[in-house]
Amino acid sequence: MDPAGSSKKNSYTYEDAQGIAENILARVKSHPKLAIICGSGLGKLADMVEDKEVIPYGDIPGFPVSTVPGHEGKLVFGTLSGKSVVLMQGRFHCYEGYSAQQTTLPVRVFHLMGIKTLFVTNAAGGINRGYNVGDIMVIKDHINLAGFAGVNPLVGPNDTRYGPRFPPMSRAYDLDIRKLALSLAKEMGFGDFIREGVYSALIGPNFETVSECKYLQVVGADATGMSTVPEVLVAKHCGMRVFGLSLITNIVIDEYDAESTANHEEVLQTGEMRSKDLQKLVAAIIQKLDL
Ligand SMILES: O=P(O)(O)O[C@H]1O[C@H](CO)[C@@H](O)[C@H]1O
Numbered sequence: 001m002d003p004a005g006s007s008k009k010n011s012y013t014y015e016d017a018q019g020i021a022e023n024i025l026a027r028v029k030s031h032p033k034l035a036i037i038c039g040s041g042l043g044k045l046a047d048m049v050e051d052k053e054v055i056p057y058g059d060i061p062g063f064p065v066s067t068v069p070g071h072e073g074k075l076v077f078g079t080l081s082g083k084s085v086v087l088m089q090g091r092f093h094c095y096e097g098y099s100a101q102q103t104t105l106p107v108r109v110f111h112l113m114g115i116k117t118l119f120v121t122n123a124a125g126g127i128n129r130g131y132n133v134g135d136i137m138v139i140k141d142h143i144n145l146a147g148f149a150g151v152n153p154l155v156g157p158n159d160t161r162y163g164p165r166f167p168p169m170s171r172a173y174d175l176d177i178r179k180l181a182l183s184l185a186k187e188m189g190f191g192d193f194i195r196e197g198v199y200s201a202l203i204g205p206n207f208e209t210v211s212e213c214k215y216l217q218v219v220g221a222d223a224t225g226m227s228t229v230p231e232v233l234v235a236k237h238c239g240m241r242v243f244g245l246s247l248i249t250n251i252v253i254d255e256y257d258a259e260s261t262a263n264h265e266e267v268l269q270t271g272e273m274r275s276k277d278l279q280k281l282v283a284a285i286i287q288k289l290d291l
């Protein structure tokens with residue numbers, strides 16, 4: 001069966017996304033300016049939210065549904081550090097059978113809801129040999145490996161109401177928020193496990209081969225995953241400010257004879273282990289932001 005119980009959709013009109021945005025806004029009191037996408041096992045970021053209003057994805061006509069453990073499949077509206085926010089407790093991935101356009105539909109919907117800033121979070125494998133399980137990496141850039149294979153949500157007719165045909169992608173991750181995050185993390189005593197690096201994304205769902213990990217080390221990736229990049233491309237295309245955090249949930253296997261293997265259980269366990277620190281960091285950043 002396909003993921004959403006409906007056919008894979010490769011394009012949405014501006015009006016489709018507008019209809020979904022209006023449907024969502026009609027159900028909630030708050031009108032947030034910031035959205036947070038929670039990565040695998042990172043849905044506890046929503047624990048910090050006060051005055052919650054929750055909408056399961058299945059209740060939103062035209063919205064995809066979550067199929068991956070660690071992705072609950074809910075929009076959580078409310079207040080965080082005194083600011084009105086919405087969290088996606090669960091994101092969509094191409095490996096679930098969704099098109100790149102489906103995985104990123106929520107970002108366009110957020111844009112049409114008036115959201116100007118997007119925080120993306122993810123669980124990622126550590127490629128950088130200096131990284132440890134539990135490190136939090138501020139994303140300074142990404143490598144769109146899926147894009148090299150033609151998977152890019154911006155492929156197709158361009159609607160200039162969102163943005164230009166050829167959007168720039170340098171400085172995709174907001175420099176001021178990156179600096180703020182690094183300095184707050186150090187103040188909070190996270191100096192031993194805060195990092196800044198480059199995220200790379202393949203489609204998945206398999207974890208990388210040893211040779212692929214060695215390749216990623218050579219091309220300058222510090223971490224790798226199966227998400228985030230499409231969301232960031234779409235957010236930047238429509239002019240949003242973007243900030244990203246990767247939780248290093250495992251260190252990739254880069255020895256041909258290693259006995260251990262990557263697994264999703266370890267990914268979720270590390271998310272649980274570091275969830276309080278991530279919550280504190282995200283709350284502190286949001287408190288300082290002008291939205
Ligand atoms: O990127 P998020 O959604 O955090 O999840 C990451 O963790 C899962 C694999 O364990 C994959 O979905 C990968 O992309």
Ligand SMILES: Nc1nc2[nH]cnc2c(=O)[nH]1
Nearest residue numbers: 123124125224225226267
């Ligand atoms: N591709 C990929 N995604 C991940 N998500 C969490 N860990 C990993 C990993 O090692 N590789």
